[in-house]
Amino acid sequence: MSAYTVPIAERLQHVSEAVAASLDLWSISRPAKVTLINVSENATYLVEARDCRSIIRVHRPGYHSRKGIEQELAWSMALSRDAVLVTPAPIPGLDGDFVQTLDSSVLPERRYMVMFEFVNGRQPDEREDLTGPFERLGAIAARTHEHSQTWSAPAPLERLIWDDAAVFGRRATWGNWRDAPNVSREIRGTLEEAEKLVRARLNAFGKGRDRYGLIHADMRLANLLIDGERTYLIDFDDCGLGWFLYDFAAAISFMEDHPQVPALRDAWVKGYRTVRSLSEIEEGEMDTFVMLRRMALLAWIGSHIEAPEPQAMAPHFAAGTAELAKRYLDKF
Structure with missing residues (x-):
C-alpha cells in the first residue's frame, strides 16, 4: 500500500512508533520519551532522555537522496566550524554515520533520519516588532552567501534548485500552483500574468555568481531560534542553489502582506549591507523574489493539503496571492 493512501494521522502514528523503536541506533540513555513537535516536509520529534534532549528529523520519502542529506549537513557544519553562524550539530549514530x-x-x-543537538531558544512571533531580528537575519543571510561562494561544495551537488523552473516548470518541486485550493478563473488569470512578469524579470536579472549560489532557502520565522542575543538558524533541509535574494522572500513566508513587511525589508537590507554589498538594482528586484516565493508556497499548499498547516491557510491563500500579484503587476 502506498504511504499516500493511508490517512496522515495513522501514517504519523506508524512513523512515531518506528522512531521510538529506532533509538538504539544512537547512544541514548533510557528511558526516553519521543514526542512529535512538527510536520511539514518532514516529521520532527523531540527526544527526552534521562540526561539530555535531542531532535530527530524523519525525512519525507523521495524528497532528498542520502547523499543530498549528507551534503546539507556538511554545509551546516562548515558554517559553524568557520564561525559564520551557529547551527545545531548533527549527532552520529553508533555506526558513525549522521544519516540513519x-x-x-x-x-x-x-x-532517512538525522538526530540533532537540542538548542534553547524561542521562535520569533509575527505579532511582535521583528525589525531587530530581521536586521540580524539580514546579516546572517549575507554571511551564509559569502561562505557559499568560497566553500568547496561536494560534487555533484544533489540539492534542490530554487529557480523559476522549480516553481513554474513542468516538474515543479512543489507542483503546479494552478492545482491549489480556491484558484478561481479570475485568480488564475492574474497569477498567470504575474508568472510571465516574474520569469521575464528573473531572466533579465540573471544568475551571475555574485547573486546566485548555495542558499538556505527557508529562513522563515519557524526556522529561527532566539536565545538572548544569539540567533540560531536551523533546518537546512531546503538548502540548494538559488538567487541570494530568495532568502529574504523565504524570510517573510506566509506573511508577505503583513503591515510590518516594508519595515522588515528595510531592516533586512540594512543588516545585509553590514556584511556584504547589495546594489540598488538588486534591492529594486526584491518584490520579484517575494512573488516567486509566494507562488511556490501556493503550490506547496496544494501539494501538501493533507497536513494541518496547509489546510488552515488554504481558504484565503489563493486570493491573498492574487492581491499581491496585482500590486506587483501595477508596480512593474
Whole structure:
C-alpha cells in the first residue's frame, strides 16, 4: 500500500512508533520519551532522555537522496566550524554515520533520519516588532552567501534548485500552483500574468555568481531560534542553489502582506549591507523574489493539503496571492 493512501494521522502514528523503536541506533540513555513537535516536509520529534534532549528529523520519502542529506549537513557544519553562524550539530549514530535509516514493517518505504543537538531558544512571533531580528537575519543571510561562494561544495551537488523552473516548470518541486485550493478563473488569470512578469524579470536579472549560489532557502520565522542575543538558524533541509535574494522572500513566508513587511525589508537590507554589498538594482528586484516565493508556497499548499498547516491557510491563500500579484503587476 502506498504511504499516500493511508490517512496522515495513522501514517504519523506508524512513523512515531518506528522512531521510538529506532533509538538504539544512537547512544541514548533510557528511558526516553519521543514526542512529535512538527510536520511539514518532514516529521520532527523531540527526544527526552534521562540526561539530555535531542531532535530527530524523519525525512519525507523521495524528497532528498542520502547523499543530498549528507551534503546539507556538511554545509551546516562548515558554517559553524568557520564561525559564520551557529547551527545545531548533527549527532552520529553508533555506526558513525549522521544519516540513519528508519526501517519498519508497517511503513511502505524506508525513510532517512538525522538526530540533532537540542538548542534553547524561542521562535520569533509575527505579532511582535521583528525589525531587530530581521536586521540580524539580514546579516546572517549575507554571511551564509559569502561562505557559499568560497566553500568547496561536494560534487555533484544533489540539492534542490530554487529557480523559476522549480516553481513554474513542468516538474515543479512543489507542483503546479494552478492545482491549489480556491484558484478561481479570475485568480488564475492574474497569477498567470504575474508568472510571465516574474520569469521575464528573473531572466533579465540573471544568475551571475555574485547573486546566485548555495542558499538556505527557508529562513522563515519557524526556522529561527532566539536565545538572548544569539540567533540560531536551523533546518537546512531546503538548502540548494538559488538567487541570494530568495532568502529574504523565504524570510517573510506566509506573511508577505503583513503591515510590518516594508519595515522588515528595510531592516533586512540594512543588516545585509553590514556584511556584504547589495546594489540598488538588486534591492529594486526584491518584490520579484517575494512573488516567486509566494507562488511556490501556493503550490506547496496544494501539494501538501493533507497536513494541518496547509489546510488552515488554504481558504484565503489563493486570493491573498492574487492581491499581491496585482500590486506587483501595477508596480512593474
